[in-house]
Amino acid sequence: MFSVVSGSLYAADVDLWIDSSGSRERCYVSHGHSDHARRHVRIIATPQSAAICRSRLGGEIAYETYAYDEGFTMGEARLTLFPAGHVLGSSQLQIECERGRFVYTGDFKLGETLTCRPAEVRRCDLVLMECTFGRPQYTFPPREEVCAALVDWARGALDAGQTPVVHAYALGKAQEVMAILGRAGLPLMAHGAIDKLARVYVEQGVALPPYARYEAGKTDGHVVVMPPGGNSAPILAKMTEPRTAIVSGWAMDSGARYRYGVDAAFPLSDHADFAALLRYVELAQPSKVLLHHGFKSFAHELRRRGVEAEFLEEHAQLTLF
Numbered sequence: 001m002f003s004v005v006s007g008s009l010y011a012a013d014v015d016l017w018i019d020s021s022g023s024r025e026r027c028y029v030s031h032g033h034s035d036h037a038r039r040h041v042r043i044i045a046t047p048q049s050a051a052i053c054r055s056r057l058g059g060e061i062a063y064e065t066y067a068y069d070e071g072f073t074m075g076e077a078r079l080t081l082f083p084a085g086h087v088l089g090s091s092q093l094q095i096e097c098e099r100g101r102f103v104y105t106g107d108f109k110l111g112e113t114l115t116c117r118p119a120e121v122r123r124c125d126l127v128l129m130e131c132t133f134g135r136p137q138y139t140f141p142p143r144e145e146v147c148a149a150l151v152d153w154a155r156g157a158l159d160a161g162q163t164p165v166v167h168a169y170a171l172g173k174a175q176e177v178m179a180i181l182g183r184a185g186l187p188l189m190a191h192g193a194i195d196k197l198a199r200v201y202v203e204q205g206v207a208l209p210p211y212a213r214y215e216a217g218k219t220d221g222h223v224v225v226m227p228p229g230g231n232s233a234p235i236l237a238k239m240t241e242p243r244t245a246i247v248s249g250w251a252m253d254s255g256a257r258y259r260y261g262v263d264a265a266f267p268l269s270d271h272a273d274f275a276a277l278l279r280y281v282e283l284a285q286p287s288k289v290l291l292h293h294g295f296k297s298f299a300h301e302l303r304r305r306g307v308e309a310e311f312l313e314e315h316a317q318l319t320l321f
């Protein structure tokens, strides 16, 4: 029923491509990040993801939108989108047919989030999940601890007359960082690329704190949120004593500050950490786990725990059911 063709997942029975990297007639798009959302003739997504795709991909794409839990049928199968907790509008796809229940997680994160619906985990027979942080060293500290450290760092820089610059991906992470810093009462300034998507968030009903759009020469007294670019970004040369930070799960790596060329690194991610990946499998109780987008060794971690698991290779031709 399901197969992987040239690295993209294809559900043959319902003639549906899933987060395909190539352009398709009709494709389900789990969320708006560019490695998942490509231009297709027709995109199936949540209304929020469609709004993000419209903003990022431009016109001439037809959208077929389904709210979370608004089921729809394709052939003999019943499909449902449900929250993935990754970025605004991100969804997991559930396909139910007589052979069982299949869930495609897309990118997901468990636990609290200020800017999108928290992820749900559903019982299923077969799951295809991402395992970006599928190694034990990527077990993140408690979220509140990381948020407090980020706020303290930014406030400390402002108090010292410096300009704290937080690097965060323009879709999702940046808006979450703005919500965290805004909740602490810190004055915010957002780079244009982030502002563009923040507007979509607000249009879609997400409460973001007030912020100013980035303007050169006006950054004093603000926490500046901008896409990753490191200390070499020319924009920084126009700021008073910039101090930079990256907000990413990869901050768990000891070399993260060096790799990103920043002064500080905070391990806040929109992906599940190692512990959450294991928790997902415990809760979903699938008879088989298929993995992609991450460390292949996570399949061994699951098998060691008695779970049937297999890493899906890029060019596998595989019938899942």
Ligand SMILES: [Zn+2]
Pocket (backbone or CB within 6 Å): 031, 033, 036, 086, 107
């Ligand atoms: Zn993503």
